[in-house]
Amino acid sequence: MTEMNMIQSLNSALDSLLTKHDNVVIFGEDVGYFGGVFRVTAGLQEKHGPHRVFDAPLAEGGIAAIAFGMGLNGLRPVAEIQFADYIFPAYDQIVNEVAKLRHRSGGEFSTPVTFRTPAGGGIKGGHHHSQSPEAQFTHTPGLKVVYCSNPTNAKGLLTSAIECNDPVIFFEPKRCYRGPFYGDPHNVPTWKGHPEADVPDGYFSMPLEQANIVREGSACTVIAWGAMVHVAQKGIEESGIDAELIDLQTLLPWDRDTVVESAKKTGRVVIVHEAPKTSGFGAEMSASIQERCFWHLESPILRVTGWDTPFPHTTEWDYLPSPARIAAAIKKTQEA
Amino acid sequence: MTDGNQASIEPYTVPCAPFRPGDTADFGGPWTEQPGDLNRPDITCEAAQTQPHAHGLIRVLNDEHVASGEWNPNLDAAQLIRGLELMMTLRIYDDRMIKMQRTGKLSFYMRSLGEEAIAIAQTMALDDTDWIFPSYRQPGAQFVRGRDMVSMICHCIGNTEDNIRGRQMPVHYSWKEGYFISISSPVGTQFSQAVGVAMASAYKGDDQATITWLGDGTSAQGDFHYGLNFASVFKPPVILNVVNNQWAISTHRNLATGGDNFAARGLAYGIPSLRVDGNDFLALYSVTKWARERARAGLGATYIEVYTYRAGGHSSSDDPSIYRPGDEADYWPGGDPINRLKMHLIGIGAWSEEKDAELAQKIDDTVMASYKEACTFGDLANGPYPPASTIFTEVYETVPWHVQEQREELGK
Numbered sequence: 001m002t003e004m005n006m007i008q009s010l011n012s013a014l015d016s017l018l019t020k021h022d023n024v025v026i027f028g029e030d031v032g033y034f035g036g037v038f039r040v041t042a043g044l045q046e047k048h049g050p051h052r053v054f055d056a057p058l059a060e061g062g063i064a065a066i067a068f069g070m071g072l073n074g075l076r077p078v079a080e081i082q083f084a085d086y087i088f089p090a091y092d093q094i095v096n097e098v099a100k101l102r103h104r105s106g107g108e109f110s111t112p113v114t115f116r117t118p119a120g121g122g123i124k125g126g127h128h129h130s131q132s133p134e135a136q137f138t139h140t141p142g143l144k145v146v147y148c149s150n151p152t153n154a155k156g157l158l159t160s161a162i163e164c165n166d167p168v169i170f171f172e173p174k175r176c177y178r179g180p181f182y183g184d185p186h187n188v189p190t191w192k193g194h195p196e197a198d199v200p201d202g203y204f205s206m207p208l209e210q211a212n213i214v215r216e217g218s219a220c221t222v223i224a225w226g227a228m229v230h231v232a233q234k235g236i237e238e239s240g241i242d243a244e245l246i247d248l249q250t251l252l253p254w255d256r257d258t259v260v261e262s263a264k265k266t267g268r269v270v271i272v273h274e275a276p277k278t279s280g281f282g283a284e285m286s287a288s289i290q291e292r293c294f295w296h297l298e299s300p301i302l303r304v305t306g307w308d309t310p311f312p313h314t315t316e317w318d319y320l321p322s323p324a325r326i327a328a329a330i331k332k333t334q335e336a
Numbered sequence: 337m338t339d340g341n342q343a344s345i346e347p348y349t350v351p352c353a354p355f356r357p358g359d360t361a362d363f364g365g366p367w368t369e370q371p372g373d374l375n376r377p378d379i380t381c382e383a384a385q386t387q388p389h390a391h392g393l394i395r396v397l398n399d400e401h402v403a404s405g406e407w408n409p410n411l412d413a414a415q416l417i418r419g420l421e422l423m424m425t426l427r428i429y430d431d432r433m434i435k436m437q438r439t440g441k442l443s444f445y446m447r448s449l450g451e452e453a454i455a456i457a458q459t460m461a462l463d464d465t466d467w468i469f470p471s472y473r474q475p476g477a478q479f480v481r482g483r484d485m486v487s488m489i490c491h492c493i494g495n496t497e498d499n500i501r502g503r504q505m506p507v508h509y510s511w512k513e514g515y516f517i518s519i520s521s522p523v524g525t526q527f528s529q530a531v532g533v534a535m536a537s538a539y540k541g542d543d544q545a546t547i548t549w550l551g552d553g554t555s556a557q558g559d560f561h562y563g564l565n566f567a568s569v570f571k572p573p574v575i576l577n578v579v580n581n582q583w584a585i586s587t588h589r590n591l592a593t594g595g596d597n598f599a600a601r602g603l604a605y606g607i608p609s610l611r612v613d614g615n616d617f618l619a620l621y622s623v624t625k626w627a628r629e630r631a632r633a634g635l636g637a638t639y640i641e642v643y644t645y646r647a648g649g650h651s652s653s654d655d656p657s658i659y660r661p662g663d664e665a666d667y668w669p670g671g672d673p674i675n676r677l678k679m680h681l682i683g684i685g686a687w688s689e690e691k692d693a694e695l696a697q698k699i700d701d702t703v704m705a706s707y708k709e710a711c712t713f714g715d716l717a718n719g720p721y722p723p724a725s726t727i728f729t730e731v732y733e734t735v736p737w738h739v740q741e742q743r744e745e746l747g748k
Contacts, residue, residue, distance in 0.1 A: 030586045
């Protein structure tokens, strides 16, 4: 075990897979010599060679298509999209091509691509460096969608994503690269001393499609992913209510059993995500939970989300779900 | 899992930048291309007649700062001094903004360092009502059109006087009176949009032209090719520029094309194409005038490679010393655009070091006063910020019920 921040643990996952599998290749904008704008691929080109870790031209649509082709022909490409906000030129290749290849070819062809992309707000990135577009991919059959939240699951889940034979979109909460984020921009700790910052060395994987119960509780189930896991944790503390916190980790296919079991136990559910509310993944979860837990629910399922507006720059703390908003929602579930 | 048979794959070419930290940059010494090498073709020319201009380099100022050749726009001293003042203003303004970023008063900043001539000279060559579709390194166009500096700084801060209400990152200016379109972070999107604006101008029969820029790195995006192709087919009044400044963050231009020329791409689209020294104010002004004349005459698009060097980092978040020699800019044969115009003006007896120092001081005072005034409307570290209610407005023309409900939920 080594104490790592999320950048180091992602780097460690990539390093171990480049070592273990000679068909893993990594590319994207600035990922080669420079090591990525967030330094996630630092040192990997030098260690593993320029044809395995290389810079791509600035063309997300091209990057996705090249990944499609490399994956189809025996490689295991890990493509970085520099910011999730920049994934949309690649949307056609991902949604119409990568996601559907296995099905449309009657299982004859497939492409085991992983798209890594930093997502989410909290860095004063404005519209185009802050969005969390997971729902735009959970609506796409054929993709798996993963959202890590700490150094340990970043490494374990990225390893499994790359080794998965289906294409995976892997979201990294950039606000948490260097430390967990509890919703207070004036007090941002590092990962130092955090239990999830003790990361196994070498090869390490964690199963996809499994949620993690971060905190057990009996009075309410709070579900979150990415940076919101930590904000939700703070919200639970502020509420003073014995809530259970579930880090969903994989959004597609999601761990419905764990969520349903918890919802049946607590009878109250709050779903937290940064992305806008309307058609967000919280809506899908809410519908599924009521289908299976209707007779167990004691109060309406609530969502605490980003607003149905573009992501702002200077007012981002009024946009992102805050511990106070989450605490208020948890308390509201107790009223019924 | 089944591993691939990597041993059987012949490694493809992965380009490396020519110079890395620790190397001494060498761009081959002074350019062999000289002013006067290339004629100024008639504006009715076909694309093929610009082949020498796409493969050569249009210059007006030589290495001794003397202007000559058919492309010399013969500007009078007052116009040249205005160009110098605007370029100096942009540089001094940028320096102040970077200092603000370093002290936490801005979240982010991008300078135009070494590329000041591009936005200034090219915008000066246009009509005042021509549409401007900039990348993030042409904010200087606003100075040409007289935008209030306080307003620009307020945008960068994102304070209560920011005309776009703190919604975008700094440098993403929007200025309707100046026909300066709101800058968007996804690179290259403006390039093909500009062609649509120009088609609308042609449709309406007005005399507005449209200018747009993107970088060498961005020319890898589909939008670059969409723009060139639509411009090639529909021939609207548009001036399409690729600013080849050698670097896209850490990515050298050799990742943007396997060739070494961006201008010649336009020839294949059938668009008259020029390659110009991007640090030569006079040459930039002149090629843009030529393109503007073509637009006015209904002759369609002109495509220009602006050959330059990004002397600063990509942004305040970037440290170029990690991926290129720290002093690489010093070896760029094109020199510094501000110094070159200054030396030219001194050479023709219209300027002096004393006047230059005096002007720099005057600009610095103006920038400082503007900065102080802008900060009275709030700075990033201390606020005040635009009210949170601005999150919910202007998402649609009118606020729909679901957005209104959320605004009430926030309660601010």
